[in-house]
Amino acid sequence: MVRKKIDNRIRVLIENGVALGRRTMFVIVGERGRDQVVILHHMLSKATIKARPNVLWCYKKELGFSSHRKKKMKNLQKKIKSGKLNVNEDDPFELFVASTNIRYCYYTETHKILGNTFGMCILQDFEALTPNILARTIETVEGGGLIILLLRSVTSLRQLYTMTMDVHERFRTEAHSEVVARFNERFLLSLVSCPRCLVMDDQLTVLPLFSHNLHVEAVDRTDLDKPDPALISIKESLEDLKPVGVLVKLCKTADQAKAVLKFVEAISDKTLRSTVSLTASRGRGKSAALGIAMSAAVAFGYSNIFVTSPSPENLNTLFEFVFKGFDALEYQEHLDYDLIQSTNPEFNKAIVRVNIFRDHRQTIQYIHPTDAHKLGQAELVVIDEAAAIPLPYVKAMLGPYLMFLSSTVNGYEGTGRSLSLKLLSQLRTQAAPAGVTADKAKSASTGRGLHEVTLEESIRYKPGDAVEEWLTSLLCLDATTVQSIQSGCPPPESCDLYYINRDTLFCFHEASESFLQRIVSLFVASHYKNSPNDLQMMSDAPAHHLFCLLGPVDPEQKHLPEVLVVIQVCLEGQVSKNSVVDGLSRGRRAHGDLIPWTIAQQFQDQDFPMLTGARILRTRVNIPVCSMGYGSRALMLLKHYYELKIPCISEDNPPEDHIESISAEEVGLLEERIVPRKNLPPLLLKLSERRPEQLHYLGVAYGLTLPLIKFWKRAGFVPVYLRQTTNDLTGEHSCIMLQQLDMMGSEDAAAGGKWLPEFFADFRRRFLSLLGYQFRNFLPALALSVLQNKACKLPTRGLHPAHSDMFCLLLPTALKRGSNFSSMLSQFHVIFTLLSRTCGIYVKARRAPRSLPSYIQGKLSLARYLQKKILLECGEELSIGQNTNSQCTRSMFKQLLNCLNRCLNELHKQGISLDNLNSLFYQHLEFTLLMDLMPALARLYFLNLMGDMHLSAVQAVQDVGCEWTFPSRPINSQWGSYEENEVATAVVETLQNVPQDMYVVKHF
Secondary structure, three states: OOOOOOOHHHHHHHHHHHHHOOOEEEEEEOOOHHHHHHHHHHHHHHHOOOOOOOEEEEEOOOOOOOOOHHHHHHHHHHHHHHOOOOOOOOOHHHHHHHHOOEEEEEHHHHHHHOOOOEEEEEEOOHHHOOHHHHHHHHOOEEEEEEEEEEEOOOOOHHHHHHOOOOOHHHHOOOOOOOOOOHHHHHHHHHHHHOOOEEEEEOOOOEOOOOHHHOOOOOOOOOOOOOOOHHHHHHHHHOOOOOOHHHHHOOOOOHHHHHHHHHHHHHHHHOOOOEEEEEEEOOOOOHHHHHHHHHHHHHHOOOOEEEEEOOOHHHHHHHHHHHHHHHHHOOOOEOOOEEEEEOOOHHHOOOEEEEEEOOOOOEEEEEOOOOOHHHOOOOOEEEEOOHHHOOHHHHHHOOOOOEEEEEEEOOOOOOOOOHHHHHHHHHHHHHOOOOOOOHHHOOOOOOOOEEEEEEEOOOOOOOOOOHHHHHHHHHOOOOOOOOOOOOOOOOOHHHOEEEEEOHHHHOOOOHHHHHHHHHHHHHHHHHOOOOOHHHHHHHHHOOOEEEEEEEOOOOOOOOOOOOEEEEEEEEEEEOOOHHHHHHHHHHOOOOOOOHHHHHHHHHHOOOOHHHOEEEEEEEEEEOHHHOOOOHHHHHHHHHHHHHOOOOOOOOOOOOOOOOOOOOOOOOOOHHHOOOOOOOOOOOOEEEHHHOOOOOOOEEEEEEEOOHHHHHHHHHOOOEEEEEEEEEOOOOOOEEEEEEEEOOOOOOHHHHHHOOOHHHHHHHHHHHHHHHOOOOOOOOOHHHHHHHHOOOOOOOOOOOOOOOHHHHHHHOOHHHHHHHHHHHOOOOOHHHHHHHHHHHHHHHHOOOOOOOOOOOHHHHHHHHHHHOOOOOHHHHHHHHOOOOOOOHHHHHHHHHHHHHHHHHHHHHHHHHOOOHHHHHOOOOOOOEEEEOOOOHHHHHHHHHHHHHOOHHHHHHHHHHHOOOOOOOOOOOOOOOOHHHOOOOOOOOOOOHHHHOOOOOOEEEEO
16 A cells, blocks of 8 residues: 655644534545545544544435445454454455444435534535535534535536536426536635635645645644633522523533523423424534423423424434433433334434333323324423424414424525514414413414524534534525615615626625625525525526616715615526427426416416416515515516516627536646636626517416415416415415516517416316315405406406306395395394305406495305305404404394395386386486396396495496496495405406397496
């Protein structure tokens, strides 16, 4: 074996990391980089006082060597016993694998290592890495540990610029296939900002890429481990208090000690009406604090303790500190408690149950996040890594027991900030002061006390860890706070929309990095599904574009402008006919093109995917200027931009994104220089300086909520699809809304026609039929808002669905039943079926009327008729007055039926004549019906019911295509108060589909 002297900087850097409690990162380029792992691990073992560090080895599919440790260890012991072991001749890597505790993990299973700690992390197969995996694996390494990145498939670092990543396959679409690896370029350039990173070849030769590693000096180890006076003070003050005093001694920082005290305070209260939320970044000791708190709950006599996390393997650290707490409390295994390990091989013998029998029967039981129904006898429920669990499952666990929540705030897990933006905000609003009675609670969590605890001090590694700072900057993980607006609030009309050039945004220039942090902070502050992977999609996806709304910009200012609104769009469509036919016939869909494929499958329309559109992925208004018109202004300018209403003054097309490929023979590793690209275009471009793509529509897909659908309806979007099952992460139904663009008389727009009303009419019919099933839990106001949309006029052909309802209500028997109930001569169940048809008349209208007798009656109509809810449910959801009982709800239905019954009886008694009909309307309005009068009677009756005769009558005439004029007169003041509320309730318009041989003549 040829011996080679290793660069002393490698050893000094590792020893400094161990002494300072900070991590070190090595990037090894070359095919034989795996063999150098043995040397680095040996250096780390010599510098570390404790046992040999355990290793986390992550890979894509093929490990490249046998990982059967037992078999290797058996062969090694045979060699030792027979005296045939030769260290100089045997493969050192085989000895390393056989004698080291290595945890092998696929990249697709890295979620299982959350909550674990390792001394070394090895990442191979760089093409399979994603930002989520990078953050998840690196943050499991303890202070003084090593992160080793193996680049085996490249001979030059600049080849990373053009490397095809596995995730790029998801970014490509049929119309956009050229991917630019901007994230890899920024990743490589960012290594210069990490002073504890060395880049080496597979012979451990340090590459001269950065100046900060030219000289590495050993640190002075004196006075490195100074005790924290705050922590010492807390421990001394609680020394005589049992059992808290002995448990607090297990804490490593003052923050962790205070968190444990807050947990113990909630435990000792024993009211079981508290929720304690613990949030922090990685490595702050959240799981350890929960484990200590659970041991305290056992000491306080809690019998049924349940703990959950995405996987039992995530609870290794938690149970480790539960047992440390038991040791501090002088509990002995087998005498006072037993532990049970999982027999499932996927859980790697993780602990799933602890039985305590010292004083009485007590249990600590692991349950899966989907088993919330098993918490009936729970006294304490602990949720670790709550952000990694889908939000509906977390909400389902809320109940009448003490709850501890723990979660990472920087979004490694994928659900991003759903825990803080949705669950914790809901708990804050529902947390009531002491004295609120339980009968006034609206849910299981109402009236509960909420305590929020945050950990700042790092435990897994010492504060000031350079790898953590580098990773946080690379993935924008600290973009959780939005900077305040310093320049005031300009009028929305004076603001302009700008196009953001992504090549310049991700070039790692100081100004570009500052602007990127602002954009990401806006997205993170508003959206609940953010994750580090979104940053790579924003940088590399070829169909994605960024826009921002800025106030008036001074050409002479030298600082970046403040961002008011940021919008991310994705171009979709332009799918070939063959691909559409093949996909629909096989029931398959390609990656990307969410809206085209969804609409094609739902409506079986083979032509829609051939259109070109832009899906608005995210739009975010800066928090200080929310609800001031900036979001609407940005969407309006974006629409005008794609409608070609903003003239383009640039004759040249924008340069295509391209990075030159680097061949293996072009330059050597020792001569290579990593510098940012030059001659980049400006970061911000006016819309008039860039030629827009030719589009047919704008679209948006989001989780349906009442505020969001109101916002998009105001912007002119129309719903065309609503997913029948809820999203696994948020518990919301995904909604797709479209807006057809007016291409200023282009041939494509003329050929496309008005297809959006047809989609909306079909969607509306489906939604009405599903309201009693999948959408039964919708609030009536939300369902009515989905049904009504002023931006789209429905087609008028076909029989209106409310004709049958109207005909049944005009039957003599129905009139008699309604009359008896109005006169209090019959009971409620006699007219129960009439109520369903009466409610249907309201909700089946094709457009919202200008006014109604009661907004509450409209919501009651939908909840009862379409959602099949009993009257008690309707009253509880609508909170009518101060009462939520069925009597108040019935009275509202009674008012509705009385109004209906009076009109129908008047029509029935007086007969069908022109004079009798005129008596129901204003004196200046007359209708002459020449043929079939039944649809007209239904229409005239509802005009009377609506109250606002004038506008409704004009609309009736307009629907059948007659010429009309009307005098200017104020709207009926009796119903005027409902106009501004955009009453989302429907009244049937049975003359919507008047036969072609019917004529209506109006006289004033």
